[in-house]
Amino acid sequence: MEKTEDVLILAIESSCDETAAAVIKNGREVLSNVISSQIALHTLYGGVVPEIASRKHIEKINQVIEEALQEAGVTLEDITAIAVTYGPGLVGALLVGVSAAKAISFAANKPLIGVHHIEGHICANYIENKQLEPPFACLVVSGGHTHLVVVKDYGEYEILGKTRDDAAGEAFDKVARAIGLGYPGGPKIDKLSKEGNPDAIAFPRAKVANAVYDFSFSGLKSAVLNYLNSCEMKGFEVNRADVAASFQKAVIDVLVEHAMEAVKEYGFTKLAIAGGVASNSGLREAFEKACAKRKIEFYHPSPIFCTDNAAMIGVAGYYEYLKGSRSGYDLNAVPNLKLGER
Amino acid sequence: MKILALDSSGLVASVAVIENDNLIAEYTMNHKKTHSQTLVPMLDEIRNMIELDMETIDAIALAAGPGSFTGLRIGSATAKGLGLALNKPVIAVPTVDALAYNLYGSTSVICPLMDARRNQVYTGLYEFVREPESTIYEMKHVLEQCAVDIQEIADKINELGREVIFLGDGVSVFAEKLADIIKVPYSFAPACCNRQRAACVATLGQVLYEKGIVQTAAEHAPDYLRLSQAERERAEAQKNV
Numbered sequence: 001m002e003k004t005e006d007v008l009i010l011a012i013e014s015s016c017d018e019t020a021a022a023v024i025k026n027g028r029e030v031l032s033n034v035i036s037s038q039i040a041l042h043t044l045y046g047g048v049v050p051e052i053a054s055r056k057h058i059e060k061i062n063q064v065i066e067e068a069l070q071e072a073g074v075t076l077e078d079i080t081a082i083a084v085t086y087g088p089g090l091v092g093a094l095l096v097g098v099s100a101a102k103a104i105s106f107a108a109n110k111p112l113i114g115v116h117h118i119e120g121h122i123c124a125n126y127i128e129n130k131q132l133e134p135p136f137a138c139l140v141v142s143g144g145h146t147h148l149v150v151v152k153d154y155g156e157y158e159i160l161g162k163t164r165d166d167a168a169g170e171a172f173d174k175v176a177r178a179i180g181l182g183y184p185g186g187p188k189i190d191k192l193s194k195e196g197n198p199d200a201i202a203f204p205r206a207k208v209a210n211a212v213y214d215f216s217f218s219g220l221k222s223a224v225l226n227y228l229n230s231c232e233m234k235g236f237e238v239n240r241a242d243v244a245a246s247f248q249k250a251v252i253d254v255l256v257e258h259a260m261e262a263v264k265e266y267g268f269t270k271l272a273i274a275g276g277v278a279s280n281s282g283l284r285e286a287f288e289k290a291c292a293k294r295k296i297e298f299y300h301p302s303p304i305f306c307t308d309n310a311a312m313i314g315v316a317g318y319y320e321y322l323k324g325s326r327s328g329y330d331l332n333a334v335p336n337l338k339l340g341e342r
Numbered sequence: 343m344k345i346l347a348l349d350s351s352g353l354v355a356s357v358a359v360i361e362n363d364n365l366i367a368e369y370t371m372n373h374k375k376t377h378s379q380t381l382v383p384m385l386d387e388i389r390n391m392i393e394l395d396m397e398t399i400d401a402i403a404l405a406a407g408p409g410s411f412t413g414l415r416i417g418s419a420t421a422k423g424l425g426l427a428l429n430k431p432v433i434a435v436p437t438v439d440a441l442a443y444n445l446y447g448s449t450s451v452i453c454p455l456m457d458a459r460r461n462q463v464y465t466g467l468y469e470f471v472r473e474p475e476s477t478i479y480e481m482k483h484v485l486e487q488c489a490v491d492i493q494e495i496a497d498k499i500n501e502l503g504r505e506v507i508f509l510g511d512g513v514s515v516f517a518e519k520l521a522d523i524i525k526v527p528y529s530f531a532p533a534c535c536n537r538q539r540a541a542c543v544a545t546l547g548q549v550l551y552e553k554g555i556v557q558t559a560a561e562h563a564p565d566y567l568r569l570s571q572a573e574r575e576r577a578e579a580q581k582n583v
Contacts, residue, residue, distance in 0.1 A: 044576070052573065058418055058422075099381075099415070100420070103427065107396050332376060
């Protein structure tokens with residue numbers, strides 16, 4: 001029998017503040033994963049500034065792609081197809097990756113595959129868990145997204161619940177700013193939480209009426225701000241570590257509870273987490289415990305594949321490639337692209 | 343020598359291929375669709391129509407700014423992607439220079455106007471000069487491309503005291519205002535030559551290429567002529583401390 005040829009995907013990601021490119025072999029093997037982060041730059045402004053992010057992407061995009069090819073030890077000629085994030089994300093940022101990917105696809109005569117950013121985050125779980133296959137439940141938590149998703153098959157998703165207001169990561173950023181930790185909030189709160197008492201302050205665990213799997217974090221954020229205000233008015237000294245720990249626990253409790261309810265209701269034996277907040281150590285521990293108790297297999301990517309990266313886009317792109325999905329040269333950035341839409 | 347040129351700096355999307363002194367193809371659109379949806383499909387159409395082997399291109403020229411930030415980046419990322427895939431250099435042509443080149447040989451002063459919002463324009467002043475023995479005109483800067491208040495460029499024009507031709511998408515925005523503030527004879531360029539054209543970018547690109555003024559695709563970035571709003575505000579705030 002003839003040996004089937006390797007499928008090499010060159011993937012490009014520029015949806016927010018990381019310029020990234022990667023080469024993925026046969027869907028699950030990462031040959032390279034280059035990420036140029038702009039975090040230091042945006043820290044000056046207390047958050048991501050879209051215009052600055054877009055300008056940085058343009059400056060870095062070719063170096064990042066060239067480095068990804070070089071590290072993988074391949075040339076553009078060896079590549080089977082080009083995958084690129086086309087949404088959701090910041091439109092100006094997305095357009096840099098999309099435009100570059102289209103031009104490369106056009107000039108090198110390689111098929112082009114537009115990839116959904118969240119789909120990429122979910123697929124990050126395939127990289128280090130070679131045995132993981134759909135169906136499974138996945139909780140996507142990041143600065144822009146909080147989605148509880150059923151992964152029915154490769155590229156087939158059903159959204160069970162999502163946030164009605166702030167994303168989990170957004171709440172982390174806002175609370176971090178309020179207690180003077182700065183941007184990005186997630187890792188800073190996670191670190192400070194370790195020194196605090198998670199039961200010190202009773203912050204609310206919000207439920208959304210008639211939507212058991214939906215989330216709401218704006219109430220929690222307000223409760224933290226009110227607590228800080230009232231301490232200031234009464235002249236109490238705020239224990240920042242306790243605030244961080246209690247806040248983080250409140251977020252985690254809701255995430256775990258919703259995910260466990262879904263797993264029980266749908267009878268899943270596998271649960272994965274994904275997205276930037278999935279590298280939060282408190283969140284991981286809580287999920288490990290909850291899953292062990294219920295004998296559910298728990299999956300999570302390493303932090304490097306939780307943050308925005310192109311390897312995950314390459315994995316998602318690979319499965320789209322196998323299904324025959326191809327994008328045209330008119331592929332546009334879609335800032336509010338819905339999961340499961342194409 | 344073969345040059346592929348792009349211009350997506352304004353409302354117009356335009357692509358062209360020139361070979362030495364011949365324009366082989368040009369495709370210009372001024373329609374609602376975004377440049378992201380039109381630019382590469384237009385390139386594809388040209389490639390098919392003229393049976394273009396992309397490997398035969400010597401360089402990619404583009405209108406490198408100023409212009410709409412997003413438009414510039416779509417052009418720039420496209421040029422960079424082409425340059426990366428073909429291993430060819432990028433030629434950054436000043437947008438306003440290329441716009442002015444529409445009116446080659448004019449004896450009037452040329453003043454392109456691109457609407458830059460906040461009552462500002464991306465503009466410049468140009469003239470065509472021919473040495474007595476020469477068979478071609480050379481375009482000279484009277485004022486290099488810049489982002490200024492409409493009043494400021496009007497003052498410069500009045501001071502110069504020469505007849506001027508306006509062109510560009512800023513003309514319709516500021517036509518009434520110009521009637522009030524311009525004190526010299528002036529006119530507006532007609533539809534055939536009053537917007538960005540990639541053929542002009544290619545022609546000026548060839549001049550720069552011959553002078554060795556090229557960039558690697560990796561190092562190229564647009565010349566916005568303006569900081570982002572966040573950077574401007576931050577600089578202001580620091581000045582006031």
